[in-house]
Amino acid sequence: MKYIIMSDGKGTRWNNYLGITKQEVIINNERLIDRTVRMILERTTNDVYILSSNQNHDSKYAKRIVSKYDDYFHKKYAYDFLDDSTTYLYGDTFYDEKTIDIIIKDMVENISFYGNEYAIIAVKANNYQLLKRVIDNANNHCHSLYHLFDEFENYRTFVNVGDGFVNINTPNDYINLIKDTKKLVLKR
Numbered sequence: 787m788k789y790i791i792m793s794d795g796k797g798t799r800w801n802n803y804l805g806i807t808k809q810e811v812i813i814n815n816e817r818l819i820d821r822t823v824r825m826i827l828e829r830t831t832n833d834v835y836i837l838s839s840n841q842n843h844d845s846k847y848a849k850r851i852v853s854k855y856d857d858y859f860h861k862k863y864a865y866d867f868l869d870d871s872t873t874y875l876y877g878d879t880f881y882d883e884k885t886i887d888i889i890i891k892d893m894v895e896n897i898s899f900y901g902n903e904y905a906i907i908a909v910k911a912n913n914y915q916l917l918k919r920v921i922d923n924a925n926n927h928c929h930s931l932y933h934l935f936d937e938f939e940n941y942r943t944f945v946n947v948g949d950g951f952v953n954i955n956t957p958n959d960y961i962n963l964i965k966d967t968k969k970l971v972l973k974r
Contacts, residue, residue: 787912789826790864791848793819793838793877808878809843819877823848825886826875836877837864843877859924863909868918874909881907885954892952900952907954 793809804811809819816824819836823845826834834848844850855861863874873889875881881889889900889908896916900908911917 787830787832787871787873789830789832789834789873789875790851790867791819791822791834791836791875791877792862792864793836793843794840794853794861795878807840807842809838809840813880818880819843820845820847822875822877822879822881825881825883826890829886829890835864835867837862837867838877857924859921863917863921865918865921868911868914868921870914871910871912872914872917873911876907879905879907888952888954898950898952900954902954 793807795807809817811818813821823834823836824847826832827847836843836845836848836850837853838850839852841850851864851867853861853864854866859865864872875889885900885907889910892898892900892910894910894912896913897909897911899906900910
């Protein structure tokens with residue numbers, strides 16, 4: 787299993803508040819992107835990659851990769867690096883310890899999504915060939931990988947997709963809008 791932190795967004799909702807991307811925000815004396823890398827490496831010896839064309843997202847303990855693709859799903863899920871079981875985490879999410887534990891420890895046969903009613907915060911693809919097939923057949927009008935599975939009925943049971951949807955009921959914070967920063971002390 788490898789871990790890819792998706793960190794190539796353009797920050798349109800964040801509007802480069804403080805003059806930086808969300809991933810560069812300092813929370814408790816640590817950049818958000820570095821915090822996520824550290825939390826993964828404290829729990830596993832697997833490789834961690836940061837998917838970003840932004841050199842400011844370089845990390846001492848993770849390799850930054852850039853996808854050669856331009857279309858949304860091939861680029862967002864680093865299709866050109868999808869050659870093994872992969873867990874995707876979002877670079878703009880403030881993960882708590884319990885959430886990272888759930889995501890890393892969860893055993894997945896195919897694909898699972900992690901999140902709550904507000905957002906998907908991680909995707910674990912043990913069956914990377916299935917994920918590639920879904921991406922190859924992606925409807926570019928669809929914004930969410932989760933909804934792409936609507937067309938793959940044999941992997942959909944009841945309201946679950948693939949292996950399922952894991953509802954994360956922890957106090958993790960999805961840092962999305964400037965108003966969200968009231969929950970955390972952010973520094974430049």
